[in-house]
Amino acid sequence: MINQALYRKWRSQSFNDIIGQDHITQTLQNALEMDRIGHAYLFNGPRGTGKTSTARILAKAVNCTGTGKRPCNTCAICRSITEGRQMDLIEIDAASNTSVDDIRDLRDKVGFRPGEVKRKFYIIDETHMLSKSAFNALLKTLEEPPPHVIFVLATTEPEKIPETILSRCQRFDFRRISVEKVAERLAYIMEHEGLKAEKDALLYIARQGSGSMRDSISLLDQLTAYGHDIITLDLVQSVLGTVNQATIQKLVGYLFKRDITVGLALINKVVADGVEPRRFTLAVLEYLRDLLLIMHGQDEVMLGLSVEMAESMRQQTDEISAIDLFHMTKRFSQAVRDFKFGAGETIIPQLPLELAFVDVAINEAQPQVQIQTPVVAAAKPSLTKQSPQRIADTSPIKSQSHQSKHVSKTSSVKLPPPVNDLTVEILRKRWKYILAELRTEGVNFESFFISSAIKSVDIHGHTIYITWRVLGKKWSLEFQSPAMNTPANSIPEPQLSQASSNDTPSVGDDELVKEAMKLGGKFVGREPI
Template sequence: MAYQALYRTWRPQRFADVVGQEHVTKTLQHALLQQKTTHAYLFSGPRGTGKTSAAKILAKAVNCEHAPTGEPCNECAVCRGITDGTIPDVIEIDAASNTGVDDIRDIRDKVKYAPSVVKYKVYIIDEVHMLSIGAFNALLKTLEEPPKHVIFILATTEPHKIPLTIVSRCQRFDFKRITSRDIFKRLAYIAGETGIAYDEQALNIIAHAAEGGMRDALSLLDQAVSFSEGKVRVEDALTVTGSISQNDFTRLAQAIQKKDAAECLDLVGSLLQQGKDPSRLVEDFILYFRDLLLYKTAPQMEEAVQRVYLDEAFKEMSRSLQTQEIYRFIDILNQTQQDMRFSNMARVYLEVAFIKLCEEKAPDPGENDLVRKLAEKIERLESELESLKQNGVPEADETEPAPKRQAQRKIPRTSKGFKVQVGRIHDILKEATKEDLKRIKNSWNDMIETLNSRQMRSQAALLNEAEPVAASPNAFVIKFKYEIHCQMAMENEKFLQAISSVLGELTGTGYQAAGVPENEWNTIRENYIHHHKEEAEEEKPQEDPVVTEAIKLFGPELIEIKD
């Protein structure tokens, strides 16, 4: 008998043999046992994940002589006939070759005839997305209301190409990519059953290279067995799959860590000389660092590490590299991968990438500590500044001596770059009138709205926490809640011109502004009142005691004073 490929020999004959699709097989088994199978199924998913195999197993299970059953017995005449393809009532159609309307019309005409051998006539249409629009339309009505003895099973790798009217009439099952761990277990089982000698790491390499497809994995194993000499070794698996060994990646990572660009380029050149693809090398190296990062951050989650074996060299590498370095390595390799897609000089980009990796400077732990301490100090100072803005300048300590507290109250606290114009404020207070202050207060909100409407929002924002407190016929005093706002306003010529201009429009007088912080206003005002009283007392004339006594005796109306 001619040799048969492993993927054909070991094609699943029971639901239990379908690897990695328990969410599908369990649902179908329960439906079979409860006799709740539907008239149409849609199996979608990547290639080599068991769609057609599951369709054939379902066809055997519904027609098995021991039905209802969750698994076909594979021993009765019906199960053996369906497996051999000798039962005419189970029809497998390749939609890629039968895409026309006439092919579907032929199915539609024959579907009404009862099965000749088994209970259900099963149509398995593979790659159904290849049908034309006309063929889908011809299938539509039959698919919606087929005879009770007919089951349609549609299989596809591209479900998005199937019209929604077809999808809505089927019970859909999405087959997922098989994990590398499940593929490895299945390969080990098949190798053990067939007597193939192997290295575990060789099967692991094949399982990763299959990219989630069991058929691809069995084909690669078949190829590796043919290439090997009695035992499938790591070198055989690497040659067949075109992969790069973990030892090579570890050596590259060690050279990068030592900043040895020459050794890196020598290793890369050797790998390319062996026929390794540059894009595949970069992709596999990214996955190597990915596993390194996962193992370093969560060593207890060993199952998350997919591409590597946890040997001592790998563990040592995870301990010696910092996470920030791994982040940068992945970023550089990822950018290189993007650049290589749009260039015919992939080798140049690859070599440049490894030189960059070697030149990357590792972060100094001491520098990190210094930066962290500076950041904490800045954050603390910002917090204290915000607290001062919200609460104002703290009151003087009552436990201090009275003269010291009085001096603190009388000496205004000013910021470095701003000094209150006390003399100018005194001049405004000398000529201040209630009418001018009232006129400005009545126009205050209108002035802020005018500034906002003229796109002067920054100027208007400075007035949100300010108010006029005194006004003379040509100037007025603005009290600001925060000292920093007062400084920003009084040092801004554009601000001063804007409020003078707008007040001129609203009141008819172009008042000039003088600013004072809230915590200094009361002190300046008290000092002015106290000083004004002293001046008034000094200017009051001294009375003559003789005149005073005469007024007492004769009354002020009878007294005339002459110098």
């Protein structure tokens, strides 16, 4: 007799056997008790988490003829489904039956009533692989299903399934199974198989399974075939081609000490021993991640670590700061991606790992320096009757005013280094500081600059004269700025005026003039443009 694989031999046969999906099994059992079974279900989740097994158990429970809790697994219907000989349980692999003809054939057969069961079950695995035409053909059946048919669609990528299909199914999301629960199930299997294994070895297998029960049991099956009396952690790491924790811990210790020479030597020794570089890099990344989580109070049980290993890692976290550990984890994550996208497919397969190690070792995290922004009283514009001398057209200043950021009245202004000679070029560079000073005093001159075209800017010492055009009128502003190295206590009150003009209308004719005067301006005349 051919030996059956462990993952098939120990496949879940009742709701109690489904590990880590209590939110789904409890809901389905309640629906059975209330006789509220739907006509279509969508089971979504990672591979090996129990989607197809749950569908088969649901088929047994719906059609079970036994008394008491369903499924009983003893009646003829339950046994026929368990043994895979029930004709009214149809499993379809959508990955190999993607065409519309396959679904049309299914649709034609749906109308036939079941032979010996109450409800016929169709389990469509990898549903997202169906073609668009196949989905359209399936939609009609899901809209108006026969009363004797139940559909279960299983998928790992629900986003590829049309919304019209999703809306007609009850959706259940299967989760990755925790390392602790997978390890407990593996220990249960080992006990009933009459085999022995170290707890650390089972935890390591569960971690390698990445939350998939089927993958973890398959790894266990591979290890039991090795022929040892007991499965140890060293045996698991040797058979799976991974690096033992002591080596990884040693390498990370060299990384913390910035010891490039010894670290690179250890990397090349491990690779020379036959360890696949990408898997080695991934193991280092997982170790750094565990260190980061332990540093922030994560429990070792949730991480699938032994108490001894967790304590050793806690001691190692004392050698590094959180910011350094964060950057190390981020850099090794990039190294894993480099392997994935072909950067490691060179004559030096371990190159991405070596580069990550050296990069982290020579680039220590920048020290955090707290900078205090000096508090300087904001400038206030003032009006003088000194005739300005036009020296340049500064239209680019307008565009820079758009980029200035809002500063509240209580905010301090961060000033640039002082200058001795004030020029238009320096004014352009420091324009945002000047606007910030104006805003701190509640003077809304910035709106004038944004909505108008600046005609000229004249500079005399540390006094700035600005002339601009807005709403067909020409305005001028004169002010002194601490940003231009002027003492704050010598700055007069802000004033705004319109340039002189022979045509001088009354103040009441112009709303803009009224607003300017509210800001402290004085109306002296209007200049035609």
